[in-house]
Amino acid sequence: MQRSRGEFGFECVPATDQSFENALRKARDGERLAVADGIELITTGTDDEGIDPERKERVLEIADRRRAEAVGEQVTFVANLNNNVTTACNTGCLFCNFKDSSQQFRSDADESHGGFTKTPAESREIVEQAAERGIYEVTSVSGLHPAFALDDEHHEILASHDDAAKTVNYRPPTAYDTDPGTYLEQMDAMSTCGVHLHSMTPEEAYHARRGTDWSYEEVYGRLQKAGLDSVPGTAAEILVDEVRDVICPGKIDTDGWLQAMEAAATVGLDMTATIMYGHVENAAHRVKHLQRVRELQDETGAITEFVPLSFIHPNTPLAERGIVESGASDDEDELMIAVSRLFLDNVDNIQSSWVKYGDQQGLKMLSCGANDFMGTILSEEITKRAGGEFGEYRSFDEYVEMISAIGRTPAERSTDYRQVREIDIDAPDGPRLGPQADGTPLFDGASHAPADD
Ligand SMILES: C[S@@+](CC[C@H](N)C(=O)[O-])C[C@H]1O[C@@H](n2cnc3c(N)ncnc32)[C@H](O)[C@@H]1O
Numbered sequence: 055m056q057r058s059r060g061e062f063g064f065e066c067v068p069a070t071d072q073s074f075e076n077a078l079r080k081a082r083d084g085e086r087l088a089v090a091d092g093i094e095l096i097t098t099g100t101d102d103e104g105i106d107p108e109r110k111e112r113v114l115e116i117a118d119r120r121r122a123e124a125v126g127e128q129v130t131f132v133a134n135l136n137n138n139v140t141t142a143c144n145t146g147c148l149f150c151n152f153k154d155s156s157q158q159f160r161s162d163a164d165e166s167h168g169g170f171t172k173t174p175a176e177s178r179e180i181v182e183q184a185a186e187r188g189i190y191e192v193t194s195v196s197g198l199h200p201a202f203a204l205d206d207e208h209h210e211i212l213a214s215h216d217d218a219a220k221t222v223n224y225r226p227p228t229a230y231d232t233d234p235g236t237y238l239e240q241m242d243a244m245s246t247c248g249v250h251l252h253s254m255t256p257e258e259a260y261h262a263r264r265g266t267d268w269s270y271e272e273v274y275g276r277l278q279k280a281g282l283d284s285v286p287g288t289a290a291e292i293l294v295d296e297v298r299d300v301i302c303p304g305k306i307d308t309d310g311w312l313q314a315m316e317a318a319a320t321v322g323l324d325m326t327a328t329i330m331y332g333h334v335e336n337a338a339h340r341v342k343h344l345q346r347v348r349e350l351q352d353e354t355g356a357i358t359e360f361v362p363l364s365f366i367h368p369n370t371p372l373a374e375r376g377i378v379e380s381g382a383s384d385d386e387d388e389l390m391i392a393v394s395r396l397f398l399d400n401v402d403n404i405q406s407s408w409v410k411y412g413d414q415q416g417l418k419m420l421s422c423g424a425n426d427f428m429g430t431i432l433s434e435e436i437t438k439r440a441g442g443e444f445g446e447y448r449s450f451d452e453y454v455e456m457i458s459a460i461g462r463t464p465a466e467r468s469t470d471y472r473q474v475r476e477i478d479i480d481a482p483d484g485p486r487l488g489p490q491a492d493g494t495p496l497f498d499g500a501s502h503a504p505a506d507d
Pocket residue numbers: 143149150151152195196197198255256257258288289290291328329330363364365366367370436437440
């Protein structure tokens with residue numbers, strides 16, 4: 055379903071003096087695309103909101119060909135675990151229903167909430183159990199809990215601010231039922247058993263230095279010493295401030311996000327990059343976002359994959375307040391993947407997120423320019439709480455069956471894609487790249503319950 059995205063009076067509109075045919079020729083020839091080219095391709099060059107189905111197919115075909123040239127026929131996925139530390143967050147992003155207002159977590163609160171906070175010891179136990187099952191990576195993204203600080207010194211600095219709750223979004227751990235510990239303690243706890251730790255989005259890094267004069271380099275450097283291996287490039291949403299002002303006015307701005315990512319790369323951390331699209335933004339915003347990501351990659355070379363995250367709308371403030379009625383259409387999703395592949399000529403891997411698209415549409419994306427099919431994750435909260443219905447995990451068997459059904463080669467990967475292992479489709483096994491992985495399936499075949507250890 056198409057819906058008008060013109061109601062916000064954005065300055066940036068998808069008008070170009072380029073022609074669709076010229077943009078398509080450039081894409082076919084592998085020339086670097088300008089923003090105007092990207093807009094032509096992602097809108098199929100039509101003046102109205104509609105997508106031309108025949109032109110769409112031509113864009114998808116060229117993107118699929120580019121994918122084959124760039125990375126071949128393998129479809130990769132990672133054996134990983136999602137471990138969110140806390141849902142407490144006061145940032146108030148209007149697309150997010152993962153968060154719970156932090157006052158509900160206070161020891162003196164009467165309200166109950168469906169969220170959680172985990173101590174470092176609890177996080178460690180969850181990761182240890184998943185490591186035994188064979189995971190390679192733990193991904194950890196969390197709410198910005200007011201009692202979260204980088205370390206003890208950060209607690210002292212935050213506590214010394216006047217009216218700290220208001221000025222630096224800080225309350226001491228003693229005000230809450232559960233203490234999340236410090237960021238360094240959580241990193242240390244989750245970086246266990248040799249598992250790769252993928253954590254600390256730019257927004258979380260901002261929270262880990264709020265109220266101080268510490269640089270992002272310093273903060274990412276210390277997180278890295280505590281066990282952090284790579285950074286999830288979420289919190290990117292749309293990297294155009296006029297859109298951020300509508301959907302996440304409490305978040306760091308575009309320059310802040312880029313600054314944090316540059317710093318992570320400077321200290322030697324790999325990173326992913328994302329776009330969260332399909333809400334109030336228009337096609338020009340999407341392509342400008344791609345340009346920012348391409349520039350960041352030209353500068354750092356540290357982006358291992360690009361992940362388009364299609365907005366899941368049902369339970370979010372944007373939908374509840376009537377600001378949006380739906381997320382992106384299938385056509386928009388397919389063109390987002392295809393134009394990401396064509397525009398980001400310096401990022402090898404484009405991920406299709408089954409959490410956002412489901413299995414059927416997620417597989418389709420693998421013929422529109424995507425080559426990675428995410429991970430096993432074992433637990434999912436962000437999309438589920440927003441009203442997503444595509445489940446919380448995938449087994450290796452499911453991956454092998456789905457990927458081989460579309461004639462591609464299933465392959466287990468490491469977070470950074472430097473290790474890739476093709477899976478024998480006649481004798482599929484479980485993970486083998488994780489530090490404790492020995493090919494045992496992650497799940498019990500019959501029930502899909504976690505395999506007994
Ligand atoms: C929930 S936050 C957690 C980490 C941290 N609080 C932050 O904002 O960086 C992680 C990301 O989830 C994505 N997300 C949240 N709600 C979503 C929704 N309804 N649909 C799609 N993606 C969503 C956003 O891209 C967001 O940056």
